[in-house]
Amino acid sequence: MRQDHVLETALATFARFGYRKASMDDVARAADISRPGLYFLFSSKQNLFRAAVTRALDNDLAAAARVLDDRARPLRDRLAEAYDHWTGRYIGPMAREVAVLIETNPDLLEPMATDYPRRFIEMVTTAIEAEYATGARDVADTLRSTVAGIKHDAVTREEFVARTAIAVDLLVTALEAKNTT
Numbered sequence: 001m002r003q004d005h006v007l008e009t010a011l012a013t014f015a016r017f018g019y020r021k022a023s024m025d026d027v028a029r030a031a032d033i034s035r036p037g038l039y040f041l042f043s044s045k046q047n048l049f050r051a052a053v054t055r056a057l058d059n060d061l062a063a064a065a066r067v068l069d070d071r072a073r074p075l076r077d078r079l080a081e082a083y084d085h086w087t088g089r090y091i092g093p094m095a096r097e098v099a100v101l102i103e104t105n106p107d108l109l110e111p112m113a114t115d116y117p118r119r120f121i122e123m124v125t126t127a128i129e130a131e132y133a134t135g136a137r138d139v140a141d142t143l144r145s146t147v148a149g150i151k152h153d154a155v156t157r158e159e160f161v162a163r164t165a166i167a168v169d170l171l172v173t174a175l176e177a178k179n180t181t
Contacts (some may be wrong), residue, residue: 003041004055006031011052019049019108044107053109057116060086064120068127074173075131079124080165083147084157086120088164091157117144132179137169146171 009031014022024045028038043047063085067078103113121140128136146167154160 006033006038006041007048007052007055010048011056014049014052020043024048048113049108053112057112060089061116061120061123065123068123071130075127076165076168078127079143079168079172080161082124082127083143083164083168084161087147087151088157088160091151091154091160128175130139132175135175135178139175143167143171 001113006027012028013030016022017026022045023034024038027048028035031038033041038048042051064082067073067081067085070078121144124143125136125140128139147164149165151159151166154163
């Protein structure tokens with residue numbers, strides 16, 4: 001769909017130049033659409049930016065939800081993969097710029113900047129609660145903080161995934177011990 005292509009291209013363009021420096025001309029050129037065509041779809045740069053970020057966050061949240069809902073798989077695997085969908089794709093040079101772009105423009109994104117992360121943590125908490133009687137929210141919050149640190153340290157997505165899997169394993173092992181005593 002044309003609008004999806006424009007939104008994907010817009011997010012990459014904003015990440016490359018930054019929100020303030022990126023122009024509608026830059027986005028139109030990168031998306032191979034005329035400037036009037038771009039303005040037909042989005043009345044302003046701010047509306048385009050919000051739509052691009054909303055689309056990316058909706059896709060990330062939906063992918064994480066599908067993984068977390070698959071109760072046929074072990075919780076450890078589901079948690080690690082959900083975090084990869086939510087955060088892992090934002091590792092690496094250009095991807096890191098997208099994450100920075102989202103994190104450094106909260107004034108343009110409120111309430112999205114707080115709503116989507118809250119919804120993700122609620123999904124993680126629910127998945128953990130379905131398996132364990134106690135400690136789900138504490139583990140979800142600890143995992144969120146741990147993965148945030150891994151995200152900033154990891155150089156590649158592969159490193160992010162490997163280190164996140166270790167963190168998930170450690171926390172789930174602790175949760176299992178807590179729930180058997």
